[in-house]
Amino acid sequence: MNAAAATRVEPPLALLAELTHRCPLRCPYCSNPLELLRASAELDTGTWARVFSEAAALGVLQVHFSGGEPLVRRDLTELVAHAAKAGLYVNLITSGIGLDAGRLAQLVEAGLEHVQLSFQDSDPTVGDRVAGLAGAQQIKRKAAALVCAAGLPLTINAVVHRHNLERLENIIDLAVALGAERLEIAHVQYYGWGLANRAALLPSREQLDKATATVEAARARFTGRLVIDYVVPDYYARRPKACMGGWGRRFLNVSPSGKVLPCHAAETLPGLRFPTVAEASLSEIWYHSEGFDRFRGTEWMPEPCRSCERREIDWGGCRCQAFALTGDGARTDPACALSPDHFLLAAAQAEATAELPEFIYRQHSNAPLTARPPVLQSG
Ligand code: SF4
Ligand code: FES
Numbered sequence: 001m002n003a004a005a006a007t008r009v010e011p012p013l014a015l016l017a018e019l020t021h022r023c024p025l026r027c028p029y030c031s032n033p034l035e036l037l038r039a040s041a042e043l044d045t046g047t048w049a050r051v052f053s054e055a056a057a058l059g060v061l062q063v064h065f066s067g068g069e070p071l072v073r074r075d076l077t078e079l080v081a082h083a084a085k086a087g088l089y090v091n092l093i094t095s096g097i098g099l100d101a102g103r104l105a106q107l108v109e110a111g112l113e114h115v116q117l118s119f120q121d122s123d124p125t126v127g128d129r130v131a132g133l134a135g136a137q138q139i140k141r142k143a144a145a146l147v148c149a150a151g152l153p154l155t156i157n158a159v160v161h162r163h164n165l166e167r168l169e170n171i172i173d174l175a176v177a178l179g180a181e182r183l184e185i186a187h188v189q190y191y192g193w194g195l196a197n198r199a200a201l202l203p204s205r206e207q208l209d210k211a212t213a214t215v216e217a218a219r220a221r222f223t224g225r226l227v228i229d230y231v232v233p234d235y236y237a238r239r240p241k242a243c244m245g246g247w248g249r250r251f252l253n254v255s256p257s258g259k260v261l262p263c264h265a266a267e268t269l270p271g272l273r274f275p276t277v278a279e280a281s282l283s284e285i286w287y288h289s290e291g292f293d294r295f296r297g298t299e300w301m302p303e304p305c306r307s308c309e310r311r312e313i314d315w316g317g318c319r320c321q322a323f324a325l326t327g328d329g330a331r332t333d334p335a336c337a338l339s340p341d342h343f344l345l346a347a348a349q350a351e352a353t354a355e356l357p358e359f360i361y362r363q364h365s366n367a368p369l370t371a372r373p374p375v376l377q378s379g
Helices: 003-007 045-058 076-085 101-110 124-131 136-149 165-177 192-196 205-221 282-288 319-326 343-351
Strands: 014-018 062-066 089-094 114-119 154-160 182-187 227-231 251-254
Touching (some): 014 045, 136 154, 154 165
Parallel strands (some): 014 062, 089 114
């Protein structure tokens, strides 16, 4: 990047701290990489504490604790305390599995300010099947009640797809009944496990249109009571989303092993090297690393993006999706109707009405893949 462009790089607003890939759930749309990291490779408490201090010094305002499931980290309370002490607004993105009143009280005491709780469905049977864990839905309901009782603002995250869209209205009603202030309805984004399960998850155009109308009606019905954010699937878009608000513009991710990334899927892009927090400070990486510079701004863009009036609105879409679909992360996102690769989405759309394949559940081991949810172990 030239010097003039370098001066335009603003500090990041938010840090996604991916504490671990471990998770009691096995959702087939998980955005974690197919190659999941083991606990022994995770950053330790002291290193995360330094990362939070460096993030605050860099200008980051919010930290989102994510995973995997952050609650599997025994040191989560300590990590929240470090982040809050550094002056960061602390949000926990969780499945709710592993949360009890005592743990939540400790987290609140340490400085936790907001919780985002995932629900797989309004129907507990389907919810448990998608989560890959029997009894998960019941535990989540209890977790929601605990968060509200603790006085924390609650957001419900609902990922929607071919298996649950027909119950979207019930999912919205569930969020209201649980006391959520905000509901994030996000269609599956097709990276990682989501891409591996695309044929089992991608909705039809008809399902999508119906869902969009349901969201609009619910927004009117619950004005002043529930804020609904709605993320539509790229596969039916005419223009792509500004992924991450633009590469290296607003967000940075730190992976469980300490890699500093512009987005959660950036490691899938070949030929790019992303330093770890052990190799350089967040500030050096944000302002001076090759990986962050590669797709910043508009200089890297091919046509039709290069001369497009939307190039500083959507920043050419998603680099990881461009790579996943075309094998070249530097091409225009095929989600854009102007992309020469837009036809690739038509083939994927045909999957949405084809015979339904079984889920490939995310897993750490090399055990055989299964479509059957395991039984919840007690204790
Ligand atoms: Fe966005 Fe590029 Fe499509 Fe223009 S051509 S709308 S900049 S992706
Ligand atoms: Fe990597 Fe969109 S997920 S740029």
